[in-house]
Each structure stands twice: as structure tokens, then as C-alpha cells.
Amino acid sequence: MASARAPARPLAVALLAYDGLCWFEFACAREILGAAPRGLAGPWYELRIVGESRRGVRIPGSGRLPVKRGLEALAGADIVVVPGWRALPVPARVARALRAAHERGARMVSICTGALALAAAGVLAARRATTHWRDAHTLAALDPTIEVDEGVLYVDDGDVITSAGSSAGIDMLIHMVARDFGRRAANAVARELVIPAHREGDQRQFIERPVQAPADDRLARVMRHVRGNLPQRHTVAQLAARAAMSPRSFYRHFRQATGLTPIDWVVRERVLAARQLLDGGQKSVKALAQAAGFGSPEVLRHHFRRIVGVSPTGYRRAAIR
């Protein structure tokens, strides 16, 4: 789970490059997987850029990126990472190479529309997966056996990991680092990138939904109310009444819209508020707990740790440096 023991040897990662790839996602993967964060001992990934062809790939808007290795280099990889795939159809040779790598046992990882390439290779058959929301239907059309979940940031299905739009790829990569080299390593990466060390390290397989305002405005109203009155106590019965629904129906609609249970969502909102307060500086943990609606500092600490992965004070320290 979260605190993985570091593997004895480095993990060979093949990062796929091809004409018209999403440069941002490619760069993120190269940045995160290319070198261990400063000060971290032990093995790391061994990154190889693998070109669709050895002629190098065109970078949208600016010249060519030379690559030394062609598709045959997928053969030695423990992990294959496919950044956003712009052009359909996916060339058969690429699909074949990806499929072969997976059958050999390589972990297949996609960012954004990279999932389309994995689907074309048959890697996602009968699996749960995600991609950029705009292409969710394309993914489903490519292979109807895929259970496309467009509400999540990433889906970790063990030997196949898919992630949603660009920035979700970063979350996914940090999650993967935690899985392969432990939470410390993931935190170190996050610090290096100057992003808060969160979202990684939860044992559940896919958790975070970019919670959007649900179409049902009865729910939206309730959510707005809770956000505006976090310090108050909120029970499902109260929230349901506010939405003019029975608790049972409220629960169902809420779950349907957000992927979270009502109370779990409330708790996450509270943690989010606590985080924002911490980012804003000062305030004792006790005052923070009160402002965010936690009954006591203990409860705050408990949930904060569970969801963010570090203690409130640890988070503050990480935020300051």
C-alpha cells in the first residue's frame, strides 16, 4: 500500500514519444520520473524515451525532439508511460508493441488521452479506466468492455494505471511514486515541484473526484450551504431536509453526483478549509479545528492525516519551506 518498500533495483520506465504528443504531459513524466528528488537515497526509475520512430518526434510548435530508441526498446521496460495521444487511429505497430509489453508483464500507464492508445492495444479490455473527460465517450467507443469512469483523477488497477486530463497525470505519477518507493519519496517529489503533498498515498484505488456543481440544483444548494456554514454540525437528516428529499434519496443522489457519501464529502470540505487556513498562516490547530467545523483538534488531526497524508503541523512546515 502507501509505504512501499523500495525495490532493490531501479525500475525501467519507457516514456513513449510520438508526433503530436502532448508536450506538457510528456514533460511532466520526464521531470518526475527522470531523476530522483534531491536528497532521496535508494533506487529510482530509469527513464528511457522511446520514439514511435527513431527519426525523432515533432514537437508541436517547435522543432524536433531527437530520440535514440525506437519501439523495440519497450521490450525491456518494467513500466510504459503513454502521454496524451492526439491522433487517432493509433498506428498498428504502436498498438502491437504496447500489447506485447503488457503481455510480457509491464505496467501500463497513461496520462489523459494516452488511454486511447492503451485501449487500441487491447490493454484496457474489461478494466476500469479513465481519460480526459472530453474523450471519455471515445474511449468507451473504442472498446465497450472498458468501464470508463470520467469522474476520477486516476484509476490504479494494479498493472494498469490511467489518469484524467493533464494535471491529474501529476497526481497519478506522485501516487505511483508512493506505490513504488514509498510516501517519503512521493512527498519529496511534491516538494520539489512545489505542489502540496496531498492526494497521494490513500489505499483506496481511486478517490478524488473533481467535484463539480451537480446538475441537480437541490444538491448544489445544499453543498453551497455546507460550504458557507462549515463550523455548524451537519447531519444527513438535516441536509436531506434542506434538499427536500428523504435521507435515503438524498444519500443516493449525492452519491450519484459526487461519488462520495454525504458525510465523507463534508469531512473533505472541512479538511480543505483547514488546509486553506494553514496556507494562510498562523492560527493554532485548535482554532483551526473550530473554524473548519471539527469537534476537536484530535478529530481534525485524524481526518487531515487520513486525507492529506501528513499532520496539520507537518503540512504547515512543508508549505513554508
Add this chain to the structure above:
DNA sequence: TCAGCAAGCCGCCAAT
């Protein structure tokens, strides 16, 4: 860390 107890979660089913 722990126990007791209230609340939450959710499968199931009948009613609408």
C-alpha cells in the same frame, strides 16, 4: 488506546 452508543451507510423491497 478504548468502550459505548449514536450516526451513517447501503442492500433490499414495496409503493408510486
Add this chain to the structure above:
DNA sequence: ATATTGGCGGCTTGCT
């Protein structure tokens, strides 16, 4: 016929 609703009850979770 099918979809939605909401009550029941039991198991789980988590607060104090």
C-alpha cells in the same frame, strides 16, 4: 413495463 422513491433494518464507522 420500467424507473424512482423512501422506509426498514442490520452492519459498520467514528465521535466523545
